Amino acid sequence: MDCWKVKKLQAQNFRNLQTQVFDFAPGINCIFGQNGNGKTNLLEAVHLLTNKKSFRKNTSYSQMINIEGVNPELVIQSVFENKDEMASYSLRMTDESEERYLNNTFEKTKTPSTSVFINPFDSYSFHTSSTFRRQWMDSHISLMDKEYRQISGRFQKAMRFRNSILSIGGKNCSHQLRAIDEQIAEYSALITQKRVEFIQGLNEFITPTFKGIFSEDHTLELQLDSLFLHWDAQRIFDFYRHQEIADIKAQITKVGIHRDDYVFSFDGLNAFEFCSLGQQKMAFLSLIFAYIELFRYKFTSYPIVLIDDVSGELDSQRWKNLIQYLETKHFQVLITTANENFRKELETITNSKKFLIEHGTLINHG
Ligand SMILES: Nc1ncnc2c1ncn2[C@@H]1O[C@H](COP(=O)(O)OP(=O)(O)OP(=O)(O)O)[C@@H](O)[C@H]1O
Numbered sequence: 001m002d003c004w005k006v007k008k009l010q011a012q013n014f015r016n017l018q019t020q021v022f023d024f025a026p027g028i029n030c031i032f033g034q035n036g037n038g039k040t041n042l043l044e045a046v047h048l049l050t051n052k053k054s055f056r057k058n059t060s061y062s063q064m065i066n067i068e069g070v071n072p073e074l075v076i077q078s079v080f081e082n083k084d085e086m087a088s089y090s091l092r093m094t095d096e097s098e099e100r101y102l103n104n105t106f107e108k109t110k111t112p113s114t115s116v117f118i119n120p121f122d123s124y125s126f127h128t129s130s131t132f133r134r135q136w137m138d139s140h141i142s143l144m145d146k147e148y149r150q151i152s153g154r155f156q157k158a159m160r161f162r163n164s165i166l167s168i169g170g171k172n173c174s175h176q177l178r179a180i181d182e183q184i185a186e187y188s189a190l191i192t193q194k195r196v197e198f199i200q201g202l203n204e205f206i207t208p209t210f211k212g213i214f215s216e217d218h219t220l221e222l223q224l225d226s227l228f229l230h231w232d233a234q235r236i237f238d239f240y241r242h243q244e245i246a247d248i249k250a251q252i253t254k255v256g257i258h259r260d261d262y263v264f265s266f267d268g269l270n271a272f273e274f275c276s277l278g279q280q281k282m283a284f285l286s287l288i289f290a291y292i293e294l295f296r297y298k299f300t301s302y303p304i305v306l307i308d309d310v311s312g313e314l315d316s317q318r319w320k321n322l323i324q325y326l327e328t329k330h331f332q333v334l335i336t337t338a339n340e341n342f343r344k345e346l347e348t349i350t351n352s353k354k355f356l357i358e359h360g361t362l363i364n365h366g
């Protein structure tokens with residue numbers, strides 16, 4: 001199995017990180033440090049390099065460049081390793097440009113691995129906000145399926161156009177709607193089919209992962225809540241004809257895949273309403289680890305897994321299970337914590353590398 005891992009990383013002018021080389025282990029890397037010292041920044045540097053964007057919302061170059069730096073250029077240099085092969089990748093960003101180099105040659109390609117970021121707050125957002133769920137699912141399907149990303153882009157453009165027709169109204173409105181609805185119906189049918197396939201793939205892994213990590217005797221399943229489930233393009237087009245008068249009156253598209261939602265079924269009950277905070281976090285973690293397994297199934301290679309302090313709400317037995325689970329896996333993990341108790345658990349992993357970050361500086365590692 002191909003599995004490129006980040007071996008070395010050095011960031012210059014990236015947030016509060018000092019210019020120094022992080023030498024990562026191919027397995028588990030534990031990153032300790034008090035609040036506000038640069039743990040998440042380090043994960044962000046890896047994410048920016050491997051996924052071409054930050055995981056922080058609305059973050060651009062101006063937030064990432066070190067505010068105290070004099071050189072207006074952000075650089076991340078790295079070495080990746082896969083068995084006996086090595087490759088160096090670097091990223092240079094300024095306010096106006098972004099350049100990537102593979103073995104010192106200008107390249108457009110990405111690094112050989114992408115990364116998946118696990119954020120404890122995402123669990124809360126995933127369970128409370130349908131907008132967040134939609135965005136989370138869309139971005140994760142897109143990461144695996146280029147065609148989905150392209151069709152979603154076209155759908156959003158077409159939907160914006162439809163809504164602008166509706167907001168203007170007028171005599172020609174109905175005629176214009178028919179033309180755009182042909183496209184919208186076609187995209188909607190394709191996107192729904194891809195969402196269903198993605199969820200089917202995830203469900204293969206969700207329950208076993210949930211049981212495997214959290215030893216829970218429950219079933220967990222993700223479902224798509226969509227009116228257009230298994231509808232073809234013609235049926236969706238006919239639906240929009242039927243809906244036309246109501247939409248013209250409302251001046252907006254009221255129904256469509258842009259309003260689809262996802263539900264976690266926990267023993268047949270809606271997890272968003274039924275589960276405790278700890279169970280919600282376990283369900284969310286199971287979803288992400290299932291995603292990682294699906295990723296491997298599809299690309300025969302694991303992503304790099306970035307886990308940002310997941311200790312809150314999980315009890316110590318669950319921490320132990322989570323650590324045991326990570327120890328059995330063959331992916332590279334960077335896991336951070338500011339929690340002293342969780343740190344003690346992580347310290348017990350013999351086959352892992354430990355880092356301590358203070359004010360953006362790596363002060364010791366073992
Ligand atoms: N552009 C920047 N330039 C310099 N420092 C920055 C920049 N952006 C953020 N910081 C600093 O980075 C620090 C936050 O780092 P980070 O989020 O990695 O902390 P953390 O170790 O993950 O903390 P926590 O345990 O609270 O999550 C803050 O002190 C912040 O001031």
Ligand SMILES: [Mg+2]
Pocket residue numbers: 039040041308
């Ligand atoms: Mg943090």
